[in-house]
Amino acid sequence: MQAPVPAPMIQASDVTHYYGPYPAIQEVNFSVRKGEVLGFLGPNGAGKTTTMRILTGFLPPSRGSVSLDGFDVVEKSLEVRRRVGYLPETVPLYTDMTVTNYLKYMGTLRGMPAARIRARLGEVIDVCRLGDYRKTQIGKLSKGFRQRVGIAQAIIHEPEVLVLDEPTIGIDPIQVVETRSLIQELGREQTVVLSSHILPEVSMICERVLIIHEGRIVAEDTPQNLAEGLQGLERLEVEVGGPSAQVLPALQQINGVISVTHRNNQGRHTYTIQAQPGRDLRDDISRAVIGNGWSLRGMQLMGMSLEEIFLRLTTQEDL
Template structure:
């Protein structure tokens, strides 16, 4: 549904996006991650037709965003990072207006507006001025306008900004439901959201793609590093541990525990166990740690 090929965007001589490629299929939820200034919002704006690319291409539902911008906009719902709203309009009035912009008419438009009001939890607020709403409810209005024309592709830039924990849970559930039959691309700095919602993750840093992986496989990308936690009955000579092949670092912890960072693809727990037996160390525990998404993100973007 969305295909990005060798996309580059220059502002003057600075490359905000530098030759990135990835694709997202129907029924897939993609987490689009990166530090501030990495090029996420620029990429999303190009995918919606808001900005032109310098080179490369973006296709949405087989339509090129430069050659067929109106066809793309008919198929995309977009919630930008800074949610622009008409603050002097009523919620229901604004959504009706957005529906008319997308060509919805009569009963179909009224029905879609009411569906979106109910779906994003705006029922009690629909007759209020948007300017009188809290930030969280304004974000819900932004989600509703992105959905009112029933787009095939949803592009959401920081969709849970300003929401309280209950609202975040409701929006996560909504995104999960939408992802069953739509293509969803969303950026966030709340990494647990990615683990809770996403099928895949694309990470960019300084305009370049540094990861494109299923969430469950992302840990293996952090420089091929594995962390092993070892617990011994008494003190050991850490320097002996450091001499093992593929051991990158040995870090002490409390009560004779050690955090052992290894490189390569070979599981080093067997080698550590044999070394402990040779040295006469009593080994109480040995386990391989799963790297958190925060750790992986830090390694890939530092």
């Protein structure tokens, strides 16, 4: 939107990674703007974790390159790692340390001076609502609280980029809601890259979504556009009061209709209409129904849910 486009925070070009002979991701290209919240969406095994690991410098790409804030993740790994906060999918923590000691340790590893660790510790514990568990051994915390400790260690050094791999997996629904709102809060100030296989989660948190399937990016857009692009106005359901033997052909005759299916549900006649792409037939349909003297009892756009889009995108081969 603004005239001078700032350099992207993350730039991945033609990234491919092989585990042995098997490619985990292939020719992945994407960029992330500073301050953006980007979501990787895909089923398990799609290559999300591999991508996260490459971003954080844990794995080098087999081919292609990734730069973060202008630093190459392989050549300038240390500079990249200084700028990244990372929460791996399994939330690996030292279970025999207390929350405070663990966060201090991770802060020191990130090169924070002791005074700054002390200052940040309170903030991070507040943000992640760990106040009552400062002195608790991590091993004694529930999964949800461990997740919070995991997020706390990822943000303690105020990284420019936050990489979260499946941040809400395996925790209970209330904690999922809390974690999501926490990520949204963090996303206001930081660049966030997160992965998930849950669609509503991604559309709730992220400004932009990359759908990744079998190691390739198959779609990229805002959650809204992804939904609109495919759901459109093409499919709608109408309930008509009238003899179905006449209603059906009448509907089929409307210009732009591809197909109509009729369903009789205990005297309620509903028709599902598939229109040509990009056509809005709501007015034509209502005029046709009223004009024939029948009653129009209901009309509904049958937008596909993101779930359907996701399935559709990821089950088609050439996209």
